Amino acid sequence: MTVRSRPWLLDAPIGLVIALVSIGTARVQATVVRQINPTMGPPWMQPRFRQHQVPFPPGVDLHEPYTWAAVVWSVLLGFGIAIRRVRPLVGYSITVIATTGYLAAGLPFGPVLLGPAIGLLALATRMPVRQWLPWGALLLPMIWAGFVGGDYAGLADPNFWTAIILGPPLIMVPALIATIRRIRSQESRRAHELELRRVAYQERLRIARDVHDLIGHSLSVINMQAGVALYVLDKDAAPAEDDHRVEESLQAIRSTSKNALDELRATLAVFRGEGTEPDTTGERAPVSGLARLSELVDTFRAAGRIVSVQVDGDLDDLPGPVDNAAYRVLQEALTNVARHAGDATATVLIARSAERLIIQVTDDGRRSSRAGSRADPQQPQGSGLIGMRERARAVGGDVTAGPRPEGGFSVRAEFPLRPSETAS
Template structure:
């Protein structure tokens, strides 16, 4: 049995015991001054036990208990000369009936009680009434008060239960939002780390492989030294940039007292360095800018940069391409990004990798869209990033310093 139900039953048993003790003490005291036949006394005690004992079930069967206590009182008072306070049992049962939501039954029992008492007094001979009109009116007010207080208690319990349910719902919603925020933050950090490390390690791998390939042909000492020096310099620059971006990304996990990174955040302003690193891996990178550049909010600026970065990473790792075009088209309400290569494209049956999914998630996070598909003679990544409503539309912002149309990095 649940603890709450067991505690409720114990309280009900305690109430029944208290009512029985009060009635029994009263009856024993009165019996010393008003004795009655043994049979009638035994019947009176049986009715007292029945009426008080029924209170143990007052919240399990409130209407039945109220009816039992009322019938016990209806038999007890006309027969017993001791007039113990058994009516308390009916009062508790009537209150419980209203408090448990059986308001109509409580009103009906109160009305029946008042009507029965009134009819009983009317049938008495003149001068033999037990309850006068004033006492009858007080009894009516007493019964009405019991029902009203029970109904008020019912409403109070319902209100407190509703408040508790709302508090629990709000707490669950807050926990769900916290979990969702934590999940989104973990995914965001995972995308950032994937884009940074995937791009940089891919370039380092290509540059190192190219150097080893040239050295494998056993060139002259001066040529071999120059090739190794060029490869090491490219690896150094690429790893340095990767470390810078990684520190900026992991800055969200800093302790409260740790200083923030001072390096500039990644964005389209760093696109020339990105193009230069891709070119150091042997790609011919062409850039094209159309329209009038506008300043972008930092999160949108970073998303555009990461899409270009991941696209160049995929070209370096998978496309076996010789050249790639990075095009930025600044429209009146959106930035269009396009990265095309002349590689062999992706197999039609190969599912999209985590890099393409990450780019698509970045675009969707700002209300945009991204497609990645094979085209005749290569592969194309096409993204549209809408400007936020507060974004400027003037040309006051500095444009990304990338090569003009047709030039290679």
């Protein structure tokens, strides 16, 4: 049995301490009154109003009933505090009733007011403001009980109005603080949940981009290689040459499909046991990078495409996220050339400076009978350009694309490089 499972184990001692202090306070007041005037009893024992007290006959023990009244109400107060978290509304009501009786008996204001404050605090931690605040109205008659023995039921006492105006708000301070903390905690929890959803969405979006890029690229290459093989088998050429070119195309298909499957397994590993947590750092080891530039270009060249490459700058120490994004953008741009521009010549320009990395892919726009056209309505448009822009923006870059005035198409991507990321 722990405090967490039995909250009254902590609240009962608190109630006991407040009850004992309240009893002690009442006893001190009774003792002081008896020493000053042994025949002057507490106000609730007087037959007249408080300011017109009449001495009791000598020999009457005024101290004992005064103390017993404090004991009864203080014990009831402690019980209300002890059950405040088990039965918040019942506990608060008991503390208000006990405090009202305590004060109406002429016992002094003081630690007894902690009881309703603690009881109201329990309500505030479990109820919205609109539900617990009306219960604070019970504090008004409770405060009034401390003055009810005066003239005109205490209304003529100048301290009455001060107590009525300031008392309830001061007693509700702990409850108001608890409400503010609870609201902030709820807002923080909602913000955390929204952040988790955002991270999960970004992770799904990243996986979708990876799958689109590697599958789209690989299937495009396979399609090109299969087209070459079929074209060679159909045309009239020397058998030996035919066999050689068909073998090269089939080998390329085999290699490309194997690489695609390997990368697909790595990408989808996030759905297995070792990859259930979303990547929130952005530093996941990239599946690919510009170190595979030659391999990527050779894949297209093996399919009969003409690709020229010019690199200006060192590409070895690029930040991982930028390296991966740049490779995927380049891969998608070349795939679009092969898919839409047919036998067009592709030119790749890569320039790296201290501040940024620039990649530009252009084609001359030439077509063959086997190529589709970007303007062809029968060709699916896909989401290649959208995916390229998303990848670039994820690392602070951007992609612009459009037709060239002299013919063909151009894709330009820029990625910022921070010195702290590129330093070796």
